[in-house]
Amino acid sequence: MSLLAExxxxxxxxxxxxxxxxxxxxxxxxxxxLARQRxxxxxxxxxxxxGDALADxxxxxxxxxxxxxxxxxxxxxxxxxxxxxxxxxxxxxxxADFLQTIPELSGLPYLTDVARLEFTWTAAYxxxxxxxxxxxxxxxxSEEAFxxxxxxxxxxxxxxASDFPIHRIWSVxxxxxxxxxxxxxxxxxxxxxVRPDNEVQVRVVxxxxxxxxxxLMASATIGEAFEATNQTDPQFDLGQFFSRHLFDGTFCAM
Amino acid sequence: xxxxxxxxxxxxxxxxxxxxxxxxxxxxxxIEDQPDIGWFEIHPENYMGKGGPPLRxxxxxxxxxxxxxxxxxxxxxxxxxxxxxxxxxxxxLVDRFEPGLVSEHLSWSHGYEWYxxxxxxxxxxEESLQVMVEHIEQVQEYxxxxxxxxxxxxxLQFKASEMPEQVxxxxxxxxxGAGLLVDVNNVFVSCTNHGWNIDDYLSEIPIELIGEIHLxxxxxxxxxxxxxxxxxxxxxxxxxxxxxxxAFISQFGxxxxxxxxxxxxxxxxxxxxxxSSAQSLIDAxxxxxxxxxxxx
Amino acid sequence: MKKTSTxxxxxxxxxTALALSPVGVANAADTEKCFGVxxxxxxxCAAGPGTSCAGTSTTDAQGNAxxxxxxxxxxxIVGGSLAEK
Numbered sequence: 001m002s003l004l005a006e007x008x009x010x011x012x013x014x015x016x017x018x019x020x021x022x023x024x025x026x027x028x029x030x031x032x033x034l035a036r037q038r039x040x041x042x043x044x045x046x047x048x049x050x051g052d053a054l055a056d057x058x059x060x061x062x063x064x065x066x067x068x069x070x071x072x073x074x075x076x077x078x079x080x081x082x083x084x085x086x087x088x089x090x091x092x093x094x095x096a097d098f099l100q101t102i103p104e105l106s107g108l109p110y111l112t113d114v115a116r117l118e119f120t121w122t123a124a125y126x127x128x129x130x131x132x133x134x135x136x137x138x139x140x141x142s143e144e145a146f147x148x149x150x151x152x153x154x155x156x157x158x159x160x161a162s163d164f165p166i167h168r169i170w171s172v173x174x175x176x177x178x179x180x181x182x183x184x185x186x187x188x189x190x191x192x193x194v195r196p197d198n199e200v201q202v203r204v205v206x207x208x209x210x211x212x213x214x215x216l217m218a219s220a221t222i223g224e225a226f227e228a229t230n231q232t233d234p235q236f237d238l239g240q241f242f243s244r245h246l247f248d249g250t251f252c253a254m
Numbered sequence: 255x256x257x258x259x260x261x262x263x264x265x266x267x268x269x270x271x272x273x274x275x276x277x278x279x280x281x282x283x284x285i286e287d288q289p290d291i292g293w294f295e296i297h298p299e300n301y302m303g304k305g306g307p308p309l310r311x312x313x314x315x316x317x318x319x320x321x322x323x324x325x326x327x328x329x330x331x332x333x334x335x336x337x338x339x340x341x342x343x344x345x346x347l348v349d350r351f352e353p354g355l356v357s358e359h360l361s362w363s364h365g366y367e368w369y370x371x372x373x374x375x376x377x378x379x380e381e382s383l384q385v386m387v388e389h390i391e392q393v394q395e396y397x398x399x400x401x402x403x404x405x406x407x408x409x410l411q412f413k414a415s416e417m418p419e420q421v422x423x424x425x426x427x428x429x430x431g432a433g434l435l436v437d438v439n440n441v442f443v444s445c446t447n448h449g450w451n452i453d454d455y456l457s458e459i460p461i462e463l464i465g466e467i468h469l470x471x472x473x474x475x476x477x478x479x480x481x482x483x484x485x486x487x488x489x490x491x492x493x494x495x496x497x498x499x500x501a502f503i504s505q506f507g508x509x510x511x512x513x514x515x516x517x518x519x520x521x522x523x524x525x526x527x528x529x530s531s532a533q534s535l536i537d538a539x540x541x542x543x544x545x546x547x548x549x550x
Numbered sequence: 551m552k553k554t555s556t557x558x559x560x561x562x563x564x565x566t567a568l569a570l571s572p573v574g575v576a577n578a579a580d581t582e583k584c585f586g587v588x589x590x591x592x593x594x595c596a597a598g599p600g601t602s603c604a605g606t607s608t609t610d611a612q613g614n615a616x617x618x619x620x621x622x623x624x625x626x627i628v629g630g631s632l633a634e635k
Contacts, residue, residue, distance in 0.1 A: 003414060004382050005333035011374060012365035030411040037477045038410035041484065045372040045597050053371075053592040066621035073618070082368035086327040086340040087299040088592035104618040110627070125589060126303030135571040143561035155304070169627060178623050184630025198307055198586030222564075223556045238559060242567040278588035300591030310585040326595050359595060373595055407597070470596075487596035516596040 014039060015046045016079055050078045053088040058095060058118045060173040061111060073102065089126050092119060110164035110184065117170050117191065120158050121202065124195045127156035130252035132196060137254055147223030151216050151251045156195040159214055163188045167204050196249020208236025213250075268293045268320045268354030268466070268510045272532035274525055275514045276321075281311045283522040288318060291529055293354065295322040295512050302343045312351065322355035322466070322512070323347060324435075327369070330389040330403075331362035331376045341396050348397055355466055355510070357402035357435045358393070360386070360423055375408045378415040378422040383429075386422075390430035402435040402465045403427055407443040407472070407485030419444065420458040433465035436509075438499045439491065443472050443483045452498065461506050469499055469532060470514040488517035490528055499532070503539050511536060 001009075007028060014021035021039055029035040051074035055062055062070040077098050083091050096115035105111055133151070141149075160166075165186035172180045190210040192203045205213075211232050215225035229236050245251070271292025276284070283289070294315065301308050315321075327340055348356060361373040376382050394401055405423050417425075427434050436459065445452045471489030475482050491499075491513070503509075513528045 002333060002381060003379065004377065004385060007377055007412065007414070008333055008362060008365035008374075012368075012370070015370060028412055028414065030413055034477060034480060034482075035410065038482070041409040041482070041597070042372065042374065046370050049372050049597075056590055056592060062622070064622045064624040064627075065618070069618045069620050069622070083371055084368055086337060086343075086369060087302045088371055089300070089303050091592070102618070104620070108620070108624050108627075109630075111624075122589070125587070126306045126308075129305035135568050138564060138568060144557055146564050147557035147560040156306075164630070173623055178626065180626065182627050184627065195306065195586075198310070198584065200586075222560050226560060227556055239563040239566050242563045243570050246564065246567040247571045275594075278590050281585075281588045297591060297593050297595070299593035307586040307588065308591070311588060314585070324595070326593050371593060372597070404595075485597045487594070514596070516594040 011042075015043050016082060018079055047075050047078055050083060050088070050091065051075055053083075053091045054078070054095060057092045057122055058115055060118055060170050061095075061099070061115050063173045063176065063178065064108065064111060064114065064169075065105075073099070090119075090123060095119065110162070110166055110169060113160075113162035113164055113166045114169055117160055117162075117166055117193070117202070120160055120193045121200050124156040124158060124193050124200045127154075127195060130155050132249040133247055133251040133253055135247055147226075148221050149254075150219060150221050152254060153213065153217055154194050154196055154249060154252050156193075156200075157213070157217075157250065158193045159210060159217070160191040160193060161188070161210065162191075165189055167191055167202065170202070192250075194250055206233065206236065208233030209241055212236060212238070212241065263317050263352070264319050266320055266352045266354045268322050270508045270510055270536070272529045272536060273322070273510060273512045274529050275324075275512060275516065276312075276315065277515070277519050278308070278311070279519050280522045280525065281315070284315055284319075285311075287522075289522075289526055291319070291526070292533075293320040293322060293510065295324050295355075295514075298323045298325050298344055298347045299327045301347060302340075316351050320354045321351060322357065322510070323351070323353040324404075324512075325356070325358045326371075326373070327363065328358045328389070328393060329362045329364035329369070330358055330393070331360065331374075331382060331386050332364040332389075333385060334364050336389055336392055337364075341393065344393075345397055348399070355402060356397060356399060357404055357466065358390075359404045359406060360426065361406050373406055375406065375410060375412070376422070377412040378417050378419060380416060383422055383426060386426045387429045390426065390432050394431065400431065400433055400465075402433040404435040404437050404468065405440050405444070407437070407440040407447075407483075409447055409482065409484075411448060418450070418454075418458075420455045424458050424460065424463070427463055428460075434459065434463045435466040435468060436464055436502070437468035437470075438502055439468065439470045439472060439495050440485060442495050442498055443485050446481070446483055456502065456505075459506070464506055464509050467499070467502070467509050467511040468514055469495060469511060469528075470516075486517050487514045490524075491531075496531070496535070500535050500539075503535065504542075508536055508539055508543075 010025045014025045026035050054074045077095055081094050096112045099105055099115055100112045164184055167189050168182050172178050190205050192205050194201055208229050212225050212229040215228050226238055269292045273293035273295060274291055276294040276296050301312055359373050363370045363374055441455055445455055469491045470487045471491055473484045473486050475484060511532050513532060515525055
């Protein structure tokens, strides 16, 4: 192995380990009695900069567990899952799963889903733009043709279901001064996260709306999706759903 | 700012004026107030999403200002090959936003299959130099343009280094045909951290290669009775660095000069003040140069 | 029979939506000023802010063994399975 490769790998090992850096690495540094501390600056930067990116991605998780606990979790995550992308825009894709593995968090069963919602929000924020479906694209179709249409959902759109009232938890924890009591007895929620234009929207939806969009995303035609949805939620009101969302950017141009 | 291109955009070339690092916290101020700043610099990695607000803000601001792309993710000094996908993303930003300048660091951030997202120090050997030169050439060829290379702030040195940083730095640019982005704060930080002589460092730099200058604040920490300067871009430029900058532009001539402020980000007016301070020094040197021409 | 009723229902829903839709919906690209939340960019070339001092300490404060103390707004979340704790 070349000296450059050896040195860079050894440097990376030293950045990532929670233990003291390897003696062989310190041997490669000019020794003015401060070699260890000098290397520690890089170790710290690696943990702090990537940990800050997580804090930015998961502000609600941070509020829920507190700053100190979040910093510890972030540090452990950075070491376990160092960034795989050239950018930090979507760093933290495995954070929700990671939280599930931490025994001390077992008393906060909703935390993983809250983290998923926060990641989904940022993913929608950076997702591709798309022109919304326009009324004139549907104007000249026959009644028969409507049911056979395949609608394209906006590229930012994602579905999220949780057994916990994560939308309430997420909403009231948007600022630091949250002091509302939330009961987990409020129960499950289903969400659609989408950025039709500039603003990311987190919508609480019914079982039927959720299922209908899920079917459309799986390439069902409107007719097929509607029929499948009726099986799970006979209350689903297609007229109301389309009146609100057919042309609001939830769907994009065909 | 007054002269628009046919595309309805400010011209591409970055003027020999003071500019500022563009922070999302300041988007609204910049769009609404149209401050009298020569240009803005961005990190392309923050605009590599597929879409969304960041690209729209940048599109809007680019209408009124020239911009410079200052990359942090290329990892030019890495033993691993350059990442094709990252280069493509960089190229598409270059094509879309027509930056006046494109730059990267004399550094690496890719040692395994993961990224440090922090600028790591190089060992200054002939081997690293060849890697560096090869990677700069690949980027320049891919982008079809010259890039500038910035000297790093560093906190440690490797025993195996065969030459001083400034020799490595200038040689990398000369062999690859790149230009230099001289970060005056980094020169100060590294020289004081390692006990190098600042004049020796600067004496290696060929005037004709300088394409841009960076200025920023750093923090000072005591470690076991010794001072270590940390390049955190979180405060105003310190007086020593202002003096060094003034001496530098008097000796080497003027270049577009950027104020970087990336942590403890201030309200926009305070950033503007720093930019004005740099602009005043630029104006003073420009005036002297004019006088010298007239009387000379 | 089922097929007809589905396509009639779908057609009805879309016709209603068409009737309600405003003429000339503004496109994303047309919006002039507000581009939504300006989320902080995360990549930069600065060293870790402020907290770097922790980095220069000789011992790593946080090694493999760590203890989480939860001190956040999770205290405000009650009921459900938490009651069993």
